Amino acid sequence: MFSVELKKLRTEYGLTQAELARRLGISASAVGMYEQGRREPDSELLARLARMFHVSTDVLLGIREEPQAQQEVNTVIDRFTNILKNQQGLMFNGAPLSEADREKIVNAIRVAAAIAIPEEGENDESKD
Known part of the structure; x- marks a missing residue:
């Protein structure tokens, strides 16, 4: 629901x-x-x-549940996001990280996770 x-x-x-x-x-x-x-x-x-x-x-809509592996990854990313958002004094190349920079970091991690976790029903070709 x-x-x-x-x-x-x-x-x-x-x-x-x-x-x-x-x-x-x-x-x-x-x-x-x-x-x-x-x-x-x-x-x-x-x-x-x-x-x-x-x-x-x-x-x-509650039609189907999110796969367990994806739930776990999202939980870890969400915790990281909260830490990153609340951390003071973060810098890159001597300049403070902006909110946009922080969001780019989180998005990059989400993309990497999406690539690393196979979609539901996707076969692992390396098992052949």
Whole structure:
């Protein structure tokens, strides 16, 4: 069910309803209504949420669960993201890391994880 999945993902990412609302450009009360099941998202918002939380829309809608390996990787990346976001004084080549730089680091790690973890049902060719 969408309401349950949204709340679960929001809390896993360490976001308040207000923070999620700000990122989506909607009101905190709208997020609350989604989480209470009193409102359903349109397809555009659903797609944005799926991209934000790095899951399929099927996972958001509760149609299927995220594979366990991907859940574990997302948990580790989310913890790293929170540490990176809250760490003060990080520098690269003598210059402080901007928020954009921090986001690029997290995105690079997500891309690397996506490449390293095979999709569900994908065969490992090295086992032949």
